[in-house]
Amino acid sequence: MGRGRAPCCDKTRVKKGAWSQAEDLRLTSFIQKKGHDNWRALPKQAGLLRCGKSCRLRWMNYLRPDIRRGNFTQEEEESIIKLHEFFGNKWSKIAAQLPGRTDNEIKNVWHTHLKKRLIVKECNSSSTTSVELNESLKNYHQPSSNDHQSIPSSLSGSSVSTQIEHGHVRNQTSSHPNMFETIQLSSPSSNSHSSHDAQISHTNLSIPESNIDVMEDNLKTQNGYEELTEIPFEPNLDFWDLLDADFINVVSQVPVSEVQTHQSMIFEEEDKREGESWWWLAYLEKELGLEATI
DNA sequence: AATGCCCCCAACCGCCGTTCT
DNA sequence: GAGAACGGCGGTTGGGGGCAT
Known part of the structure; x- marks a missing residue:
């Protein structure tokens, strides 16, 4: 040691700043489907250009279904x-x-x-x-x-x-x-x-x-x-079956080794999809009680 | 209407403790 | 036992929106 810790990820290759709705949806659907055993590996597996820590923070502070939004009483x-x-x-x-x-x-x-x-x-x-x-x-x-x-x-x-x-x-x-x-x-x-x-x-x-x-x-x-x-993770919620099959394929079936080379392509495609996946997001937000956050 | 200032909050950064190898 | 890897935590920052001028 003595030189300080290595950064948790390659800062030049990850996206920073505010999360897009598409990223939120991607992260949420991945975690609901696969859980979050390994935050560092999660972004690659989910096809997200984010640091694992960033994903964890986003999930813990914003996307978790048991988050209570709104003003403090x-x-x-x-x-x-x-x-x-x-x-x-x-x-x-x-x-x-x-x-x-x-x-x-x-x-x-x-x-x-x-x-x-x-x-x-x-x-x-x-x-x-x-x-x-x-x-x-x-x-x-x-x-x-x-x-x-x-x-x-x-x-x-x-x-x-x-x-x-x-x-x-x-x-x-x-x-x-x-x-x-x-x-x-x-x-x-x-x-x-x-x-x-x-x-x-x-x-x-x-x-x-x-x-x-x-x-x-x-x-x-x-x-x-x-x-x-402590709200237990329920991977078989019915509403996940409603998610667009293509989207799930993109999220969960891209081999990890290919994720990096396809990441930019995925995100370009994602931008195109953003409009059409909007209603999925709305549905998801309703299910997760996040609709008030927009 | 334009500009500047202030406040809020989401997100980042770096450190620490624990677990793994 | 040592070092690496990882998750978690607390401090801080900066962008965006609201408000005052």
């Missing part, structure tokens, strides 16, 4: 704020508690709305001048996973109160009976909870990483989210 936003107190910038952990929401989406919402809202709240509560408010917005930094103390002190004045006592994390919250009411910290393998006995406020919250994992498991179990976040 008040409850979701409050949940994010509270979860952020626990996890810091661990967006994937936060996303795991919000079924249908992606880490990327949550991260964006945090940076664009919630962070500012919290700062404004803080400044209002301490009757800060607008100049000071601007400074706060500029200077505010994200708490890292082990830097919860950097959370603005205003949070102590929010409606959230976290207590750890007798093996439980207890959040007193008026608006979220389902999200965080009581979290059991005791792990099956642990018969001692002496380390959790102390009552602490969230402003100096410091939970060992191992306990956070236990908390997450219990959160999932208690809230019934586990089965929601």
Whole structure:
């Protein structure tokens, strides 16, 4: 090592930027049919001029059928704020508690709305001048996973109160009976909870990483989210039979060795097909609940 | 109507941890 | 045990759309 990692793919030979509808359709149909065992190999197999990482990201953040689109509800936003107190910038952990929401989406919402809202709240509560408010917005930094103390002190004045006592994390919250009411910290393998006995406020919250994992498991179990976040892949959905046979041939039957030489041809053909495959896409989007995304 | 600015969000980049060889 | 391969994560960016002037 010492020279840094090799790039995950040949950046000069992959397409970058926004995904076209044809690419979305191609990726979706391939994954629904064949799954995604190997992201790096997937673009070639699917006939996509994309980096495997890019395909993964597109699927995870946009095309997955269990993605919930649309604005965040008040409850979701409050949940994010509270979860952020626990996890810091661990967006994937936060996303795991919000079924249908992606880490990327949550991260964006945090940076664009919630962070500012919290700062404004803080400044209002301490009757800060607008100049000071601007400074706060500029200077505010994200708490890292082990830097919860950097959370603005205003949070102590929010409606959230976290207590750890007798093996439980207890959040007193008026608006979220389902999200965080009581979290059991005791792990099956642990018969001692002496380390959790102390009552602490969230402003100096410091939970060992191992306990956070236990908390997450219990959160999932208690809230019934586990089965929601893990939607099993169903390769034999009827509607796939409706897909255009030629299109499926292009996607799945081009030998891998030929994919590279035919890629440009395929994409040219694809452009021509884009119009005629539109209704397939519309159907697909309807089936996947993605129609609102256009 | 034209222009510039700002905000939002999809996507990219690079790092890290885990698994494989 | 070492190094490579891979998936996943968090930080950052830049294009597009909306809004103000």
